[in-house]
Every structure is written in C-alpha cells, then in structure tokens.
Amino acid sequence: MGNCCDRAASFFGPQKNTNVRVGLPAVCFVWQIAMVVLFGVFIRYDEESDTHWVEFRRENNITSDIENDFYFRYPSFQDVHVMIFVGFGFLMTFLKRYSYGGVGFNFLIAAFGLQWALLMQGWFHSLNPETGKITIGVESLINADFCCAGSLIAFGALLGKVSPVQTLVVALFGVTLFAVEEYIILDLLHCRDAGGSMVIHCFGGYYGLAISWVLYRPNLHLSKRFHGAVYHSDLFAMIGTLYLWMYWPSFNSAITDHGDGQHRTAINTYLALASSVLTTVAISSMSKKGGKLDMVHIQNATLAGGVAMGTAAEFMIQPYGALIVGFCVGIISTFGYLFVTPFLEKYLKLQDTCGVHNLHAVPGMLGGFIGAITAAAATEAVYGAEGLRNTFDFEGEFENRTPGTQGGFQAAGTCVSIAFGLVGGVCVGFILRFPIWADPGDDNCFDDEVYWELPEDEEIVPPVLEYNNHMIHKHQEISESNFSVDQS
Amino acid sequence: MGNCCDRAASFFGPQKNTNVRVGLPAVCFVWQIAMVVLFGVFIRYDEESDTHWVEFRRENNITSDIENDFYFRYPSFQDVHVMIFVGFGFLMTFLKRYSYGGVGFNFLIAAFGLQWALLMQGWFHSLNPETGKITIGVESLINADFCCAGSLIAFGALLGKVSPVQTLVVALFGVTLFAVEEYIILDLLHCRDAGGSMVIHCFGGYYGLAISWVLYRPNLHLSKRFHGAVYHSDLFAMIGTLYLWMYWPSFNSAITDHGDGQHRTAINTYLALASSVLTTVAISSMSKKGGKLDMVHIQNATLAGGVAMGTAAEFMIQPYGALIVGFCVGIISTFGYLFVTPFLEKYLKLQDTCGVHNLHAVPGMLGGFIGAITAAAATEAVYGAEGLRNTFDFEGEFENRTPGTQGGFQAAGTCVSIAFGLVGGVCVGFILRFPIWADPGDDNCFDDEVYWELPEDEEIVPPVLEYNNHMIHKHQEISESNFSVDQS
Amino acid sequence: MGNCCDRAASFFGPQKNTNVRVGLPAVCFVWQIAMVVLFGVFIRYDEESDTHWVEFRRENNITSDIENDFYFRYPSFQDVHVMIFVGFGFLMTFLKRYSYGGVGFNFLIAAFGLQWALLMQGWFHSLNPETGKITIGVESLINADFCCAGSLIAFGALLGKVSPVQTLVVALFGVTLFAVEEYIILDLLHCRDAGGSMVIHCFGGYYGLAISWVLYRPNLHLSKRFHGAVYHSDLFAMIGTLYLWMYWPSFNSAITDHGDGQHRTAINTYLALASSVLTTVAISSMSKKGGKLDMVHIQNATLAGGVAMGTAAEFMIQPYGALIVGFCVGIISTFGYLFVTPFLEKYLKLQDTCGVHNLHAVPGMLGGFIGAITAAAATEAVYGAEGLRNTFDFEGEFENRTPGTQGGFQAAGTCVSIAFGLVGGVCVGFILRFPIWADPGDDNCFDDEVYWELPEDEEIVPPVLEYNNHMIHKHQEISESNFSVDQS
Secondary structure, three states, X not given: OOOHHHHHHHHOOOOOOOOOOOHHHHHHHHHHHHHHHHHHXXXXXXXXOOOOHHHHHHHOOOOOHHHOHHHHHHHHHHHHHHHHHHHHHHHOOOOOOOHHHHHHHHHHHHHHHHHHHHHHHHHHHOEEOOOOEEEEOHHHHHHHHHHHHXXXXXXXXXXXXXXXXXXXXXXXXXXXXXXXXXXXXXXXXOOOOOXXXXXXXXXXXHHHHHHHHHOOOOOHHHHHHHOOOOHHHHHHHHHHHHXXXXXXXXXXXXXXXXXXXXXHHHHHHHHHHHHHHHHHHHHHHHHOHHHOEOHHHHHHHHHHHHHHOOOHHHOOOOHHHHHHHHHHHHHHHHHHHHHHHHHHHHHOXXXXXXXXXXXXXXXXXXXXXXXXXXXXXXXXXXXXXXXXXXXXXXXXHHOOOOHHHHHHHHHHHHXXXXXXXXXXXXXXXXXXXXXXXXXXXXXXXXXXXXXXXOOOOOOOHHHHHHHHHXXXXXXXXXXXXXXXXXXX | OOOHHHHHHHHHOOOOOOOOOOHHXXXXXXXXXXXXXHHHHHXXXXXXXXXXXXXXXXXXXXXXXXHOHHHHHHHHHHHHHHHHHHHHHHHOOOOOOOHHHHHHHHHHHHHHHHHHHHHHHHHHHOEOOOOOOEEEOHHHHHHHHXXXXXXXXXXXXXXOOOOHHHHHHHHHHHHHHHXXXXXXXXXXXXXXXXXXXXXHXXXXXXXXXXXXXXXXXXXXXXXXXXXXXXXXXXXXXXXXXXXXXXXXXXXXXXXXXXXXHHXXXXXXXXXXXXXXXXXXXXXXXXXXXXXXXXXXXXXXXXXXXXXHOOOHHXXXXXXXXXXXXXXXXXXXXXXXXXXHHHHHHHXXXXXXXXXXXXXXXXXXXXXXXXXXXXXXXXXXXXXXXXHHHHHHOOOHHHOOXXXXXXXXXXXXXXXXXXXXXXXXXXXXXXXXXXXXXOOOOOOXXXXXXXXXXXXXXXXXXXXXXXXXXXXXXXHHHHHHHHOOOOOO | OOOHHHHHHHHOOOOOOOOOXXXXXXXXXXXXXXXXXXXXXXXXXXXXOOOOHHHHHHHOOOOOHHHOHHHHHHHHHHHHHHHHHHHXXXXXXXXXXXXXXXXXXXXXXXXXXXXXXXXXXXXXXOEOOOOOOEEEOHHHHHHHHHHHHHHHHHHHHHOOOOOHHHHHHHHHHHHHHHHHHHHHHHHHOOOOOOOOHHHHHHHHHHHHHHHHHHOOOOOHHHHHHHOOOOHHHHHHHHHHHHHHHHHHHHHHHOOOOOOHHHHHHHHHHHHHHHHHHHHHHHHHHHHOHHHOEOHHHHHHHHHHHHHHOOOHHHOOOOHHHHHHHHHHHHHHHHHHHHHHHHHHHHHOOOOOOOOHHHHHHHHHHHHHHHHHHHHHOOOHHHHOXXXXXXXXXXXXXXXXXXXXXXXXXXXXXXXXXXXXXXXXXXXXXXXXXXXXOOOOOOOOOOOHHHOEOOOOOOOOHHHHHHHHHHHHHHHHHXXXXXXXXXOO
C-alpha cells in the first residue's frame, strides 16, 4: 500500500532531492575521525579524574574523596544531561508526523556537538600553555552540554524544515560561535552567567531565528497537513516539558559556586518556574473561548521562568524577586505565542516552528538584563564583604570592580550575545541555502517520511478518515439519495 | 468537522456552563500576586543558601562546602520533584481522553501549592520570632513538594470530575490542612514520619475520598464512553508508575537523618516495593480469567509498598520486615481495586477515579500503624543507646519518652491524619458544591474537550468506529440481506 | 466486539493453553515467602546503614556524615535503577502490540530478581563467617540491580515468545548463574569489571541467545502481523533508549573507586556513547534507500559505546581511546542489526527479538577484550605507582601481579562469561521446553492479548483498516464495477 505522503507528493509534482545517503554518513565519519585525532592531540583527564588524584589529594591536604568536584556536580550534570536529550528532544515531538525527527535529530546534534564543545571551550578556557593540553572533568561535561543547548534551541526554530546534514552544520557553527561569545562575555567582560540566560538562551534563540529568517519558505503552507499535533504527540511533548521544568534548578546551579552558590541558585530557579506556571495558565485561559487551555502555552511558556533566571539566580535576588521574574516572563512568553509568533511569520517572514522567540530569545534577553539590574543593586550590606567578592568573583584584575560597573558589563554581555546570534545566524543561514544539503521541499516539511524508515501501518488518523470520506463519496454516487451521510 | 463530543452534548441536552475564562485567570493572578507580597514580607534564604555561608562555615568550624545540607539532600529533592510532576502527573494519564487534564492540572496544582506550602510550613516550623522571617533551604523545598503531594493524591480521587478552578481550591485548603495536621503530628505529638505515611498519604487519601463523597454524581454513567483507557494511555501511565516506584526510596529518605538515617530508609523502601510487585502480580493474575494481568493493578498496587513504609522505613524494621510489609500491602491494595472500589461506588456513593483509597488511604493508614508498632518494639539492644535517641529524637522535652510511649503517639498521629482528612474533605466538598466553579456536567466528565483546546484530528478510535458502524448500518438499509456484516 | 486476535486464533485452529492463573500466582507467592524467610535468616544492615553508624563513625575517626558511602553512590544508584526499570523496560515497548509485556514483565523480572540477587551476591561476597549474616548497603542495591540486568538482557532475546512464568525461571537461573560467574571473574580471577561488559552484558547476551536458540519456533511467521512497530510504539522505545544512553556514565561508574575512579569512568563512558551515536547514524543512513534512518539502529546501536566501555572505562584509556571504542562498536553493532541478526535467524535458527546479539553479546565481549588490552598496556608512568595499585587493586595476594598478567586474566574472564552464558542458557532453555509453562502458540507471539487484560477499544490501526477493506470487498460484490476502489 502506498502511503498518503507519496500520493500527496505526486500530486504536487516531482519531489526535491532529499537523499542524504552520501552526505550524512560522510559528515558523520569525517567529523568523528577528526574528533578522535583532535582529542588524541589535546584532551587529557584533569587532576580530579586522573589516577594521580590520590597524590594530588595528599599534596593539597584534601581530607576526603568526597571533596572531589565529581560529588559536587555529578548529580546536577546528570539532570542537565536529561534536559538536553529527553527535555529538548521530547519537547520537539509535538508535531504529529515529525516526532522521530524531533527526538532523533536532537540526539544526533547533541552527541555531535558536545565533542566539539569540549575542544572549543577547552581551547578558550583550560588549555595548559606549558603542556598544550586541555584537561577535562565533570564541569567540562556540563559546559559541553550547555554549549550544545545553544544549537538545540536554534534547531527548535528550524524543526521540520532542514535536513539532518543541515542540523549538523547548524551545530558545528553554533558550538563555535558559542565558545567565542562565551569567552568574550565570561572572560573578557567578566560577566556572571551561571544558567546561561545570555550565553545559551539569548544567543541560541537569536541564532535560530536569524537562520530561519534567511531560510524563509514562502510555500510552507503546502506542508500544512503535517503542521499540527495529535492528542498523543502533545502528551509526548509534555514529557519534555516536565523534565526541563523539574531539572531547571539543576541547570542553573550546575556550575555555580560550591556551597551557598548552588544552593541559592536552585531555590531561586524553583520559585521562578512555579510562578511562571500560574501566569501562563492565566493568560492561556484568558485568550481562548470558554477559557480553554492551549497545550502549546503549557508546554513552553511555563519554562520561561527558568530561562529568565539563568543569570540572576545565583545573586541575592531574594525569593520574592524570583517570583516576580517568573510572574512577568510567564505573561510575556504566553503573549509571544499568541501574538508575536504569528506577527513574525506574517510580517517579518520568520517561520519559527517551536516558538523559540518566546521561550528562549526574549526571556533569555530579559534574563540578561534582570541579571544586570540585580548585579548593579548588590550591596555589601546584603551580601557581606566576602559574599560579594565570591559571588561576583571580584578577584585578580577585577578586584576593584563595583556592583554598578558589573551591572553595566552584564548588560553589555547581553548585547554581545544578541549580536553573535543574529550575525552568526544570518551567515550560517546563507551557507544553508546552498542547494547541496538535501533539505525537504516545501510540500514535504514536518514529515518523518523524508528522512526515516517508517513502520508500514501508521496510527495517524488523517489518511484513514480521508479514506473513509473517499468511500462515502463513492457510495453516494451509487446509492444516490437513499441515505444522507452525516458529514458533520 | 464537528467532533463527536459536541454531537454527544447536543444529544444529552444543553451543556452545563464550564467556562473558566474569568475564574481561572482571576484565581491565578490574585493568588500569585498574594504570593509575591507574602514572600516579600516573610521569606528569606537560610544560612546555608545565603552569601554569608562562607562566614557561617568559618564560625561553625565546618570543614568543607560539601557539608552544606544541599549536598545531603539535593539529589533526593530532584527525585521527589520528578515523582510529584512526572510520577503523579503521568500516573493520571491512563484515561483515554483525560490525559491532558491528568498531567496538566497536576502541574498546575503542584506549582500553585508549593508556594503556599513554603509559607504555611514556614510559619509553623521555621518562623524566626526575632526577625519575623521564614528562612528556606533545600529541605524546605522537599517539604513543600511533600505538602503538595497530599493535594495531588486528593486530586486522584476527583480526576475528571472537577474544573481547574476547583482543583486550585482543593490545593489551597489541602495545603493549609496539611500544614496544621503536620504541625500537630510532628511537633506536638512528636511523631516520626519521614516518608509521610500518615501526614501525606493517609491524610491526602481520606481528604480526597471525603471530597469525592460530597461531590457524588448519580449520573456519572453518562460519561461512561470516556471512562476507560486505550492501549497507549495505559503505557503513558506506566511512565508515572515507574518513576514513582523507582524514586520512592528517595521520597522516604529525603528528609531523614544524615548518614545512616537516609541510608537505611532507602534500603527498606527499595525492598518493600520489590515485594509488593510480586504479590500484586499474583493477586491480579488470580483474579482474572486465564490469569491475565490487569494494568490498573500493575500501575497502582505495586506502589503500595512505598506508601506503607513511609513511617517505618527509617526505623530498624530489618530487611525482612520491609519485605513482609510490601508483601501484605501489595495483596491488600490489589484486593482494594478488585472489590473495595466497586463496593464504595455502589454502596457508599463514593466515586474514586484513581482508586486512591487502595493506593494511599489504606496503605497510608497501615503505614502509620506499622510505624507505631515498629517504634513501640524498639530497644536499646537493637538501636544502641545513641542510635535510639537519634532515630526517635528523644531530646529536649521528649528526653524521657520511651519507645512504647512513642508507639502510642505514632498511632494517635495516624488517627489525627485520618480525622483531618475526613473532616477537612467534607468541608471542602461542600464549598466545591457552590454552583460557581464551572465544573463539568455528568455527561462531560473525563473529557479534555471541556477545558483544553484539542488538536483537530484525534487518533482516539471510538469516533472512527462509531462512524464505521454508522456507515454499516446505512448500507444494510440499502443492500438488505445481500451480505452479512461481521459485527462481532 | 470480539477483537481481531480472537478471530485470527480461530482461523489458525485451537489455541495453545496460555492460562497462567495458577502458575504465576503460585510462583510469586512461594518465591516471595521464601525471600522473607531467607532475608530473616541472613540479611541485616551494614555498619553504614545501621543506627550504630554514629558510634562506628566516632571509632573510625570519620569526620562527617557526608563520608557515608550513601553520599558517594546514591545518585548513581538511582540512575542505575532508572536504567533497569525505565531504560530496559521502555526499550522493549517498540512492538506494536507487546508494549505492556515489554515494560510489565521487565518490571516483574527485576523486582523478583533483585531480592534473589541480594542473597546470592551476599553469600558469595559479604557473608560474615562469624555471625552468618550478610550485611547490605547502597552498593549492594546497585549490585543487585546489575545482577538483574543480566536476566533482563536475556529477556530481550525472548521478548514476546515466553510466558511470564518462564521469564521468572529465566531470572531465577540468570541471577544464580550471574552470581557464580561474577564470583569467579571478580574474586578468583581478580578481574576489574566495574560496568560489567563481561559479567553483565556478555553473559546476559549469550545467556539469552542460547535460551532462544533452544526455544526456536519454526512457525513464528504465524505471528508476523504483530511483529513490527507502529509510529508511537517506536517513540515509547526512544524513552528507554535515551534513559539508557544518558545514565550509562552512572551505570559504569556506580561501583568504581571513590574519587578519581568514579570521575574518570563517567567521562570515558560519556565520550564513547557520543561517538557511537555518530557512527550508528552513518551506517544506518548508508544502508537504506535515500539515506533514511532506521529507528531500530538509533534505538539500539547508539548504546553500544556504553556496553563496550563497561570494563575499560575506569582505566586510563584516555578520552580519545574512549572515542575510538565508541566509533568502532557503533559500526559493528549497526552492521549486526543489518546483517547478523537476519543471518542468525535464517541459518542458525536463532530468533533474537531485540537483537541482544548486537547490543549486548558482541559489544560486551569486545568490551571485555578492550579491557584486557587496556589493562595490559597500563604503566606506572601513566598511572603513577599508587594509582596503578588502586586502579587494579594490586593488594593482598595480588600484590605482585603485573599489568600484563592482569590483561591475560581479564581476557580469561571474558571467556568465562561467554561459557557461562552459553552453557547456562542451553540448560535453562531445555527446562523451558517442558510443556508446563503456558507459553504462547506460534500464532500468538508478540501479542499482549494473551497475558493482559486489554482496553476494549484499541487504537492500533490494522484491525480498523482490515475492517474497512472487508467492507470494501463486500461492497464490491454488491455494486460490482460501478466504481473502482483505490486499494493502493
């Protein structure tokens, strides 16, 4: 039995070439071999994961193995890992016929990107000039996962409209740009951005939007039949949502300071997220006839509180401050889904499949500015002299920086991340327009059929209903007015 | 195409008003603003999450940041968090057309309740009389999640029969009652109840049952077409079951004593759960023709071991004791699903959608009494003098309490939790009977259509089959006895 | 409405007796009672989970409760627990009509096996000769979960072809054999095998394959209609895949040495897994028309990197070494799914439902040999004198063992695990051929209908389509050539 998709394609004329049989394996192999070579040249274990740890411990008077950084960060690392693969992955399964692509390409991008991230971030942050080696530990793994998150966010804007080879290109440049902007923001500007409102969400969001803008498809309506959810696909997406929501406190606190830093960041994030659930529900309900809730809002805008607290969560923003942040971004993000995404599509020719504008770009940018304000408002009275120094790392060449100056640099950092996202995204977008990437035709988007072997008997209802309608039509021709069919 | 639900409604006459467009946003906004104000007045970071931690550490001779309570409890907190949102949430997706409501309202209740819980529990347990502030840390977050669990259990009994506004009322009063009974049981009676057999499960179960009893719907059979599972909805529910089952050792051990307390609690819970799986399977298989297993039992009764060990798990009940507890409650809970729930519905007019009677109320009550017996049987020979004192907190004004007396108080605590659940539930039930809450009509229960925007093309089969049957019927009229349709 | 399965059965003649109403409850009850008795006789808390910990701590000058082994291992334990129940469980939901059996019997086997594992491993490893007691702690729980993994792997080869009673027999003997081979490999041969390439995967894989070979069903094609996936069942399986993939670093590092041991193992596993994703995608894409990806490969072969690093991950294999391992086994495993499984079925009469040959048996065996080579190549220059001693436990009677010798023993250990798997599996296979186990008929495999109460209205499409086709056929008879039906 031919399936409905082939039939549709033949109706719309010859299909675009979407064969990735050479390209995809070639990129994967070349890339993976390059990684092996570069890892061989550059990457080694750090002193906490090397067998010399026992000597290191003795020399540094470390009392116990439990003070190995592994025990401070590994549980958070695993939570972040779940967010990257299950959280982002399943959040993108909401389309009725692109669930494999959502979760599968997310898996591919992240596995591809994290290796490159270890190298890029290593060169910038932990290259030992004497040995020429990068040493890695659990914090490097967390940072590599974070770095992939930027590209996965960008993928959200492109979901269903790009080939797997293109997703790898997005990840390759995304990780590279990420490492550079992160170096500028965190090292040169000396910003604090533990949960990555700026470096991850703001950058990733605008990067994806800029690519999507360059790749605008005027005839995307031809794929309209696949552009929607079915009951169970939205339930799969809720798995992604909930894992992102639940583990976001770990995301923001994963690389903050030991002790009070991780502790406070987790509390603030927990509160901001709870608050944004309530305002999301409120706006979603207000916007529809009968007060019905929209799954798109529940799946996405509830997470905005976590994004917006990415920078400020480690500061003394106070519990009520966290609630206020969640309150506001929950509203803003839901309004984005209701009004801004349709506006962008109609007037700015920007097709944003998952609405990353509303979940990442804007809340991330706001998070950057909230961080700037919170930093600028910091005082020794609230933080304590030592606490202030520790929290903002006013040490070494930054010893004399004041909170006010720090606030200015935080705001500047946010602008840097937006600029990197937009400019980088436009460049990558043009690269992706070369006609060599086997991307799907306009009538073939959001369809797993193009890049996946699908099971023969599908449970997706539309073809069946179509089929029934077809039958009904035929029978009407035969039996004429003998009965009336309820085609409600 | 109008969908089957609209048609059904027009058949049964005018629908009840289920419009929540004003009520739901109003409650969410008012509530969230109240939370911001109250958090502003009352809630601050505790000394382990405040930037003054570095000074606190020095003053208290704490060797390392790893001794911050965060590292003792945060992994367990995240597990508990997953149980609350994914565990409880997905466990309630088993209905074919109420999966959004199950997971979505669960999300809403918990995000709403945990903020109120931080305040209520804070006022009772950690209000600093000098500063008038409540200070919070990771243990407060765990307790807030626990507190929500009580209301989520109650929601299980009401699933599909209440409006989202009603669920928030249930949570508001549920959290309040919880905080009071918890204060009486844990502080005044000085009971131990780490995993909350009494304060969470027994209270939550009876609270939900009492509400459901007051809200009895004599014509609920009109919603019968939605009251059942489909293949995949039961599989989604298994996600909930497994996460509850796997993380229950973290639930029970999350706030027990550092060191051996958390360690022993986790072991006991792990064993009781394993044991209740086997007896659940046994009874389920015995009860059906051909020995077929019933998903309802596997989804629920397998968890009874964790509920029943909520109090005793931190005591020296011994591994075989844990197995015996799991053995018995697995049987009791499965029997409950087979016989008690139908009995309650028929004779006591108590409609209990998820069977919380069998999973929470009864195992929780038993757990309370098991805890009482285990406490009463404690001896210095088994616990050691110091161990006995630590385990039961025989300190301060309770210095001279004996294990026997403690057992008596534990039993009394169980009774208090039942009383609070029943009396509180009846009162809340009457509040929920006011005709202002936009609850669904009797022919409209268990249907997401009422409160959710649903995707247009549903994959739920009944309408399609109905449609086909309709077609068949029509054709029979035409072609009369020309063929016989296999309407098996 | 009778369902299609009953109809099919009546077509193929009288069904085999699959009634487990006596057998399954009997086994569960007898077994669970035996466990209670044996736990009562043998099992107690160890010094870290006993209330005497506070005294033990003082006597051993342990500074803080945080040095209780619980805090080193509990987060990893929970991750392993998720892998066993959700990872293995959902990985086996890929069949369209055997999802309940996949996740449900997995649950049953593991809950059953872990109790027996605590006893078996306890007798071999931690029986106190003076008191005659086994003492357990968090490491015992991890080992019990590991021990179940062997039997769950074997279940993967048998999926859909055995009765629940048979799965329990597989687990009973599987756990027993596991404990013996583990004792030989780890204690007598003094191998290192933290993540169990040899003792878990290699043994479990060959054990399952040998059983499956003995239980060969020449007429399995009669169940062909159930032997395949549908769109959503493959998505459920991805939940299993991702949890296994994400938590594998915890699996391999759960019982390695405190400090650098756990740290390094996690890093190596993380890298190997990332690498095998890329080569799996490459080979999968190369193998199909149009470069389409096959879900079977993505679900399984991506995990091969974790299996193959089970032994070597705790050694100084270096990050690039881990990438190379993942690179190679990703290719080998995908080739296995493409060519070896069909070959085994056709020429060796070996039906391997989940392809455990390619995911566990072969990568596990390779992992054993990779471990042997890595061990043999170890030098004091790389490890440091102390590091070498710690990593390979060259202490006590093994003080003078050299890395070269260790390599030889590691290779021998791998052979022992294969031998145990094959010989044990053949024996258990013959036991399972007794006609008393109520296994399904050849026309009834891969069907949940046999052992589960199923919801009445199924959403699985085939019967509906069949039904429609049936209708069409009938109508053609009536209206003859009046219209042509598009039976594409």
